Amino acid sequence: MKVVAEIFSQGEEVVSGQTVDSNAAWLSQHLRDIGFVIKRHTAVGDDLSDLTALIEEIANRADCCICTGGLGPTVDDLTAEAVGLAASQPLILDAQALQQIEAYYLHRQRPMPPANRKQAYFPQHALRIDNPVGTAPGFALQIKRCWFVFLPGVPSEMKAMFATVREQLLARFNLQPDKLVSLRSIGIGESAIQQCLEDLILPDDVQLGFRATVDEVQTKLLFPADFPQAELNACVQQTASLIGDCVFAIDGLAAGQGGDLLTVIDQLMTAKNYRLAVLETASSGLLAAKCQGKDWLETVLIAKDSLCAAQQLAVQVNDEELTAHAECLASELKQQQNTDFALVQLYSGTQIDYQRKDKTIVLYNCLKTDAGVFHRQHTLGGGAQTKQNQAALLSLDILRRYLQNTCL
Amino acid sequence: MKVVAEIFSQGEEVVSGQTVDSNAAWLSQHLRDIGFVIKRHTAVGDDLSDLTALIEEIANRADCCICTGGLGPTVDDLTAEAVGLAASQPLILDAQALQQIEAYYLHRQRPMPPANRKQAYFPQHALRIDNPVGTAPGFALQIKRCWFVFLPGVPSEMKAMFATVREQLLARFNLQPDKLVSLRSIGIGESAIQQCLEDLILPDDVQLGFRATVDEVQTKLLFPADFPQAELNACVQQTASLIGDCVFAIDGLAAGQGGDLLTVIDQLMTAKNYRLAVLETASSGLLAAKCQGKDWLETVLIAKDSLCAAQQLAVQVNDEELTAHAECLASELKQQQNTDFALVQLYSGTQIDYQRKDKTIVLYNCLKTDAGVFHRQHTLGGGAQTKQNQAALLSLDILRRYLQNTCL
Incomplete structure (x- = not known):
């Protein structure tokens, strides 16, 4: 038995194209992972009759629908009202939701704006879904064939709340996920x-x-x-x-x-209590930013290019070949910082090449460890942001390869 | 008179969440710019009855609909067939479309796979829309109230063809953009x-x-x-x-x-040829990462906390009060680096507070300029990524305020 789900995104910013609706794809993937068959995505703007009509349509053709957006405090946030109309239920103040919203503001030492009170009103008989990271709680209720779940449109809040929703869906539906x-x-x-x-x-x-x-x-x-x-x-x-x-x-x-690259590295570094020093150029701080909160990252230096990098470490580098240059800097960095590993990232190519989508730069990574020196080299294309992100990740990847003992 | 448009995306990869549907946002923006009111986005998978039903729905409620996807040569590309069913029109071979597809392959010195012949069949009375960059031509036709335009799902092809479509829409509809x-x-x-x-x-x-x-x-x-x-x-x-x-x-x-915060700052810094030195703590490199490629950012130092920050600048700070501490560091940084501005970011709160969504940290920004010293203080909540991003932006914002001469 296939259990049919739909995704519904509310917001003028989605329908007008100002925001690319990444929530819909994220939710589809996660619903599919637990065994739903996704049939449709729909986005509509902040119009009460459009919203109500859509909820009524979906109520007749899907078993489950996850809706995002329209739960904010402002006048254009109409989801609860539309759901009330579609389900023929009055909106009722949920005292606990109000308390949570008040606590959110109290915690930040700011007065709760009166407009936020609205976020504590749900259609009668709805199940409240707590929001651990923002002001807008969500809610869920059955309308005709369909179990509707309403979540905020802010991706971080939606994702944080989906953990709870996921458990509820697994309990409610008989799903056989692939x-x-x-x-x-x-x-x-x-x-x-x-x-x-x-x-x-x-x-x-x-x-x-x-x-x-x-x-x-x-x-x-x-x-x-x-x-x-x-x-x-x-x-x-x-x-x-x-x-x-x-x-x-x-x-x-x-x-x-499992896990993303940083999770993998974090586990390996923490298990062995290793310490790392980094000098980044091409990623301009993004490598450090990705490691926020990781204790094993002892020191980060940022330099614009290989020349500035040498100045920062107060070394004379005569070798213009970047592989040798990187190795010299990595040795110096490891010695100065007295860490288990020193990672140096250099690149060749001008700032103009860096900024242009049709140009490439060459990334040189050097990892100095007590066991030796390891080099990797990559050609990076794409826009400046793509190059920056790839540089940060590929520099971290040389460390991952060393820690996982894969061939360097 | 509002002219109502909808966007319709076809493809299993969209509905299953493997692809984020950026076509819908792009098309909405461009339709809105020329005066359409966008009412809905819908995505469905490769299912003939779902497709036909959706086309029939839209035919009754919109004046115009742009559809992407489902025009390829494979068996799961069903758009033309669904349109034929919805419009009650047989599919007819368009000789010129076939010639174009054959020419595409000839030009690349590859034989045309037999499957591609299918792409030259359109519902009778449809208007062909040439594809200058790929194999799949598009087509357009009126069904009931709605003028439907069918384009390929590959973004580069869709965008290249929209230039023609735009002219056709401007000629066909009486549009007045807001x-x-x-x-x-x-x-x-x-x-x-x-x-x-x-x-x-x-x-x-x-x-x-x-x-x-x-x-x-x-x-x-x-x-x-x-x-x-x-x-x-x-x-x-x-x-x-x-x-x-x-x-x-x-x-x-x-x-x-207009523009985002960094664009605004970039214009002001570049116009006056100013130079900036930064010491960041809470944003851990993200401020520097956001400024990638900006020449006016002369130096960035990254420190874990205010103590490490003082060590990096080799200053003794006796004052434990962070505002005074930040001011002392900013003066030192400006002097050492000899820049127009020095920006120092400190924060109070432990790493545990930083990581926890239910805890806050307090951000202290200090900007030292030749005209004086400016302070701002903010309480940051949310998850670690939110705090990090807000820290980077709010530190940059003190500079923006100084440059725009707004009250600090």
């Missing part, structure tokens, strides 16, 4: 991975898919709910070994094997 | 802005709206096409002065007045 395993990789593109997997033969009922984000490429294997675990493990291992050491984590296989 | 003005602010929440505007009386035909992002809050004024410019300016000025000096830019009024 098993999804994601092989997470960095430093290799989607089409290169596809080429690696040319000779891979998967059972007919296993689906292969790909998803590229700004940070990584995920190779996804979707197995039926009753697929034997041993055979699943074999499929995953075969796929991982074909992609090779660009795979830094596998989600959905065993606990502790 | 004027949108956005007041962009930082350091003030959406509901606080609403309180500031409590006494604002706008003409009945002017719409007020708000949009909060992680970086800023935008207060939006939407004026009818024929709204007198002098009156428009007066409305905007009145709104801006009620919100006060948290407004850093106004989009849609005059050229050069």
Whole structure:
């Protein structure tokens, strides 16, 4: 039995195109992961009759609908009112919701604006969903065939609240999720991975898919709910070994094997109590920003280019070849800071190349450890933000490779 | 007369969440710019009956609909078939479309796969829309109330073809675009802005709206096409002065007045050839990362806390009060680096407070200039990423305030 879900996004900013609706994709993925079949996404603006009409439509054709947006304190936030109309329920003050909103402001030592009181009104018989990170609580209720869940449109709040929603949905619906395993990789593109997997033969009922984000490429294997675990493990291992050491984590296989690049590095650094010093150029602070709160990052220096980098470490570098230059700086940095590792990032290419989408720069990473010196080199393309992000991640990846003992 | 448009995206990858649907936002913005009122976005997967049903729905309620996706050569590309069913028109081979597809392959010296022949079949009476960059031509036709335009889902092809579509729409519809003005602010929440505007009386035909992002809050004024410019300016000025000096830019009024916080600062710093030195703690490199490629940022130091900050500048700070501490560091930094401005960011609160969503930290910013020393202080809540981002922006904002001569 397929359980049909829809996604509904409310907001003039979505419908007018000012905001790209990333909530819809995020929610679809997460609903699909737990076994829903997603049939439709719809976005409408802040218009009461449009909202009411849409809720009534969905109430007749879906089993579950997650709605985002329109829960704010302002006059154009109309979701609760529209739901009340569609469900023929009056809006009732939820005393606990009001208390939570008041506490939010008290905590920040600011008076609660009177407008926020509105956020504590829900249609009668609705289930309140607490918001641990913002002022707007959510709510859920059944209208005809469909269980509606209303969440704020701010992605961080929506995501924080989805943890609770997920548990409620698992309890409410009889879902048989496929098993999804994601092989997470960095430093290799989607089409290169596809080429690696040319000779891979998967059972007919296993689906292969790909998803590229700004940070990584995920190779996804979707197995039926009753697929034997041993055979699943074999499929995953075969796929991982074909992609090779660009795979830094596998989600959905065993606990502790998954996570993003920083989570993987954090676990390895913390377990061994290692300390790291970094000199970044191309990523201009973004590497440090990604490591916010990580104790193992002892020191970060930021320099505009290799010359400024040498000045910061007060070393004379005669070698104009960047690999040798990076190695000299890494040795000096490790010695000055007395850390387990020193990571130096340099690049060749002008600021103009950096800013232009049609130009590339070459990134040089050097990791100095007590066991030796390791180098990696990458050509980076794309806009300035893409280059900056790739530089930060690929510098961190040389550390991940060392810590995971993969071939450097 | 409002001309109502909708956006319709077809594809399993959109509805399953593998792809974030950026086409819908792009098309909405462009349709709105020429005067359409966008009422809805809908996405459905590759299912013939879902597609046909949706086209029939839209045919009854919109004047125009732009559809993307489903025009490819594979079996799951069903748009033309669904349109044929909804419009009760047979699919007919368009000889010129076939010639174009054949020419595309000829040009690349590859044989045309037989599957691509399908892309030259359109519902009878449809208008062909040539594709200058790919294989799939588009088409347009009237079904009941609605003029439907079908374009490929590949963003680069869709965008290249929209130039033609735009001209056709301008000729077909009598459009009068509204004027949108956005007041962009930082350091003030959406509901606080609403309180500031409590006494604002706008003409009945002017719409007020708000949009909060992680970086800023935008207060939006939407004026009818024929709204007198002098009156428009007066409305905007009145709104801006009620919100006060948290407004850093106004989009849609005059050229050069708009842009995000960094664009505003960049223009002001570059115009006067100023140089800045920064010491960041709470934002851990994110301030520097946001300024990637900005020449006016001469030096960035990153420190974990105020103690490390003092060590980095090799100063003895006896004062435990952070405002005084920050001032001492800013003076030292300015002197050491010999820049026009030195900006020092400190914060109180532990790393645990920083990481916890339910705890706050207090941010201290100090800007040292030749004209004096300026302080600002903010309480930051939310998760670690939110605190980090707010810290970076609010530190930059003290510089913006100085440069714009707003009261500090």
